[in-house]
Amino acid sequence: MYSSFFGIEIAKKALFAQQRAQENVSHNIANANTPGYSRQRAIMESTYVKPYGGTNLAGTGAYQLGSGVKVEDIARVRDAFKDMQFREENSGLGFWQFQADSLKQIEAVFNEPSDIGVSSVLTEFWKSLEELSKNPEAVEIRETVKERAVTLTNTINHTANQLQQIINDVNFRLSIKVDEVNNLAKQISELNAQIQQTEIVGVTASDLRDKRDLLLDDLSKLVNIDTYEDQNGIFTVTVGGAIMIKGSDYEAMKFDIDNPSDGVRWSGYNTDVNLSKGELKGLLELRDNKIKVYQDKLNSFTTAFVSNFNSIHKNGYDLDGNPGVDFFRQPPNAGEIISVSGDILNDIRKIAAAGSSTGVPGDNENALALANLKYDKVLIDGQNITLDDYYGSLISKLGVDSQEAQRMAASQEVMVSQLDEQRKEISSVSLDEEMAKMVMYQHAYNAAARMVTTLDEMIDTIVNRMGITGR
Numbered sequence: 001m002y003s004s005f006f007g008i009e010i011a012k013k014a015l016f017a018q019q020r021a022q023e024n025v026s027h028n029i030a031n032a033n034t035p036g037y038s039r040q041r042a043i044m045e046s047t048y049v050k051p052y053g054g055t056n057l058a059g060t061g062a063y064q065l066g067s068g069v070k071v072e073d074i075a076r077v078r079d080a081f082k083d084m085q086f087r088e089e090n091s092g093l094g095f096w097q098f099q100a101d102s103l104k105q106i107e108a109v110f111n112e113p114s115d116i117g118v119s120s121v122l123t124e125f126w127k128s129l130e131e132l133s134k135n136p137e138a139v140e141i142r143e144t145v146k147e148r149a150v151t152l153t154n155t156i157n158h159t160a161n162q163l164q165q166i167i168n169d170v171n172f173r174l175s176i177k178v179d180e181v182n183n184l185a186k187q188i189s190e191l192n193a194q195i196q197q198t199e200i201v202g203v204t205a206s207d208l209r210d211k212r213d214l215l216l217d218d219l220s221k222l223v224n225i226d227t228y229e230d231q232n233g234i235f236t237v238t239v240g241g242a243i244m245i246k247g248s249d250y251e252a253m254k255f256d257i258d259n260p261s262d263g264v265r266w267s268g269y270n271t272d273v274n275l276s277k278g279e280l281k282g283l284l285e286l287r288d289n290k291i292k293v294y295q296d297k298l299n300s301f302t303t304a305f306v307s308n309f310n311s312i313h314k315n316g317y318d319l320d321g322n323p324g325v326d327f328f329r330q331p332p333n334a335g336e337i338i339s340v341s342g343d344i345l346n347d348i349r350k351i352a353a354a355g356s357s358t359g360v361p362g363d364n365e366n367a368l369a370l371a372n373l374k375y376d377k378v379l380i381d382g383q384n385i386t387l388d389d390y391y392g393s394l395i396s397k398l399g400v401d402s403q404e405a406q407r408m409a410a411s412q413e414v415m416v417s418q419l420d421e422q423r424k425e426i427s428s429v430s431l432d433e434e435m436a437k438m439v440m441y442q443h444a445y446n447a448a449a450r451m452v453t454t455l456d457e458m459i460d461t462i463v464n465r466m467g468i469t470g471r
Contacts, residue, residue, distance in 0.1 A: 004462070006067075007455045013068035014448035017044055020071040022441045028429045036214030038076040038427040039434075040206050045072045076206035078427045083213060084227075086419040087220035091277035093416045094221040096409040098173075098282040099290070102166065103402035106291065109162040112395045119391060121155045124148050129371035136353035137319065137361035146348050149340045153328070156302055157336045163295050170287045171260040177222055177280055178255040178264060184219045185237070185250040188212055192235050193248035199233060223278040240274025242266060260287075290401055297381075297394045302338050304380040305387055306330045308373060316352030316366025317359075324352025324366070 003009075021042040031037040047067045111117045125148040132141050191212040198205035216237070219225055225244075229235045237245035244251050252267040264273045264280055275281040306328040316324040325343045343350050355365025377384045385393075 004459055005455075008452055010066075010068040011448050011451040011455065013047065013070060014451070015445060017042075017069045017071050018441045018445040018448060020074075022438065022445065024074055025434050025438050025441065028434050029431065032429040032431055032434075036210050036217070037429065038078045038206065038210050038213075039429045040074050040076045042071050043073045043075055044069050073204055074206060075204050076209060076427070078209075078213070079423065082419065082423045082426065083216075086416065086423055087217065087225060087227075089412060089416050089419055090217065090220045091224045093409070093412040094279035095277045095282040095285070096405055096412050098279050099286050100402070100405040100409040102170070102286050103290065103398070103405050105166060106163070106294065107398060107402055109159055109166070110395060110398060116155070118152070118155050118159060119388070119395070121148070121152045122388070122391070125152045126371060126374040129367060132351070132353055133364040133367035133371050136364040136367050139348065142348040142351050142353075145351060146340065146344060149327070149344070153336075153338045153340055156298070156338050160295070160298055160302075160337050161335060163291055163298070167287055167291055167295075170283050170291070171257055174260070174264065174280065174283050174287075175255050175257045177283065178253050181219065181222050181280070182250075182252045184215050184222070185245050185252065188215050188219070188237065189245050189248050189250040191215070192245070195235070196233055196247065221279060223273075223280050224276045240276065242269060242271075242274065294394065294398060297390075297397075299337060300381050301387065301391050301394065302330060304378050304390070306338060308376070308378050308387075309370065312366065312369050312373060313352050315355075316369070317354040317357045317363070318352050319349040319354075319361055321354075321357040321360050322350070323357075325350060327351070 021044065024040055024042040028039050047070050049064045049066055051064060112119055114120065125145075128141070128145045128148040132138075132145050135141055191208055195205045195208045195212065198208060212235075216225070216227065219237070223239050226238045227236065234247050235245070236243060236247075242251070251269065253264055253273055254267045255264050256262055263284060264275065265271065266273055273280075275284065310326045310328060313327040314324045318324060326341045327344055328338055329341050330338050353367035353370075354360045354363035355369075356363060359365070374388060375386060377386055380387075380390050383390065
């Protein structure tokens with residue numbers, strides 16, 4: 001025999017459960033615009049069943065009577081597989097975005113085609129030599145040759161210095177990004193500890209998990225990560241196969257900006273971080289396999305130009321009938337990879353335009369040879385190629401690299417955006433849906449309250465109105 005108040009107890013549980021669910025709706029609506037928030041739902045389940053009408057469940061006339069409802073858990077709605085896909089592609093986006101931006105900057109450094117790029121000033125230098133071959137004794141033309149040579153060396157040096165400055169910027173960015181990775185790892189490990197502490201009593205730490213997922217999204221853009229959680233709730237993050245975060249512990253990365261060639265290494269493991277995607281990998285790829293190649297090609301071009309030009313120039317004779325000297329020098333000073341020799345800068349009569357000492361001043365044989373160097377094939381990096389074509393191949397490679405990076409960055413951006421939208425379709429708050437739930441829980445709450453009133457009236461009938469006939 002159950003208490004007369006058993007029904008009121010059931011109605012009370014219903015009131016509490018609908019109220020909790022309504023509060024959950026309120027929480028969802030409040031966080032509709034919170035970054036990283038996953039909508040939550042109140043999981044209700046009926047409470048224990050009591051046998052009724054007999055001594056046990058198998059007894060004659062026995063049946064089961066439910067005892068109400070309770071909110072078993074507040075669970076967040078999220079698809080772990082979508083998260084994994086998003087982070088995988090997000091690492092690719094981080095890899096290409098930095099390259100696309102930086103390669104645009106490098107294209108601006110070379111500034112080709114333009115009137116002030118190396119190609120243009122080199123063409124003007126060749127033209128000045130052709131003019132010299134027409135009038136080798138003319139002082140004003142010799143002055144033009146010298147000035148065009150100075151302009152050429154200044155342009156090459158400026159390009160080389162800008163490339164080195166971009167490498168320095170990349171190294172600085174690497175140090176900043178490594179600090180950012182370590183900071184995210186620290187925050188995630190702290191959240192792991194809080195989540196474990198909260199969930200050890202059997203409740204879901206939905207909001208803390210949202211914060212952790214948001215940090216993991218940020219981390220995935222910096223480095224390639226894999227995540228998993230074991231049956232004991234120990235959450236682990238690995239980078240390139242190495243454990244970076246396990247529970248409340250994390251392993252930091254390091255990057256020595258004073259020794260940037262060492263790359264990104266693990267502080268504790270003291271080994272290289274195996275990076276395959278993300279902004280860190282993009283920066284390393286940009287520094288070591290893109291800009292370094294452009295630097296090497298520019299140096300090879302400059303070396304071949306200086307060597308071949310000086311070789312021809314020293315075969316000639318100046319206006320005084322003296323053998324030619326070095327026209328260019330390499331590398332004369334720090335911060336420069338080419339300059340006009342002091343002999344030429346101080347005395348333009350030393351420009352060796354003549355092919356023999358007896359032919360001066362009208363001999364133009366060597367000036368023609370210098371001008372024709374433009375069409376001669378020389379050996380550069382194992383290739384038999386003209387200087388103009390070699391430099392043109394450098395610019396072509398830069399253009400191809402830049403276009404590829406921009407195309408890949410745009411493609412990855414679209415893919416990441418689509419995956420993010422798919423995640424949001426599952427986990428983001430729909431205000432229409434929450435409004436419908438609000439009405440649903442409100443009606444259930446009103447019905448439970450009405451049930452309390454009804455049961456109260458029934459008890460009142462028993463207590464105050466039964467057996468009063470004839471009073």
